[in-house]
Amino acid sequence: MSEQKTWNRNAFWQQELEGLKAILATTELVETTKWGGIVYTLNGKNVLGLGGFKNYFTIWFFNGVFLKDELGVLVNANEGVTKGLRQWRFTRWEDVNEKNVLHYVNEAIANERAGLAIKPEKKVRIECAFLDAELAKDAALRTAFEGFTLSKQNEFLEYIATAKQEKTQVSRMEKIKPLILEGRGLNDRYRK
Template sequence: MDEKHKWDKVNQWEEELDYLKTILLQTELVETTKWGGPTYTCNGKNVLGIGGFKSYVGIWFFNGILLKDPHKVLVNAQEGVTKALRQWRFQSKADMDEKLILQYVQEAIANEKAGIHFKPEKKEALQSEYLQQQLAQDTNLQNAFSQFTPYKQKEFIEYIATAKQEKTKLSRFEKIKPMILAGIGLNDKYR
């Protein structure tokens, strides 16, 4: 097996990963390499990935939250952070039930073909009353701000809105005012 197409962080899961691959080869999924490991797609869309970690080898389903999971084998890797992704963890090859794995994989493929995807809820955009007041008082500043894309405007707004103290808002505004007037985005130096 080509080393760059195997995601095994501790090099102890080669037999288990090979076994999972033989199971997945029975499906119509196409193996690709993304994020340094095997990822399986259907119609160009990510369905699942496999990989080895310190204490387990696993399958992660990109839209796992939508699987029925009658055997309660799927876990959320980071509660409160991970929204749709669900993992199925194994301690050894003996833990892997081929028929059961295929049942979950076929459901994931069917969901992908039916266009059933998890839609994350959009976060409400932050607003900055302070920045709005400053823009209203200075037409040059307002005109320069309006030249930015909505994305870059949002960066400025969030930068001011996330300041907890008034003095921090003031110092942040003093920092970004010359940037706005010069047409420089808040994070342009990192792009």
């Protein structure tokens, strides 16, 4: 039996994380473990998480972008990439004010109840004239291809479209044609 991997960053700031957990225990949130980290949920929806890093410990709010942030403490850890998640970082336990933490947590709970969330961007179909031409020539291939989800279609389209030379596109097409006809995605062998 394989050992479950845990997010080893939680090994930092153990006492401080236990202190935050004690504060969160007074709320209606349910503590769970996801991705090897401490996550708190409401009706199965992720509301916030805790983590200890080398230089700080943090509360991250999954939809923190909707918090008013009256204290100006929230940061976007990955500007330009992270849309909704915001972190509140601490470098010492003395900076944790239980009343303020609960204020932010209760606002996050209210936002979750109100359904405030960043909606995932609608995925668009990647364009690949070569594969489109191949699908137009073979009705069975087209029908099988259309049976895939958009993300699996895009994996095939990108695989062909990223080939720089036509001979590479042809050899890649020969490789993926049996997969498509068998209903197997390009990267299915890597998925569990």
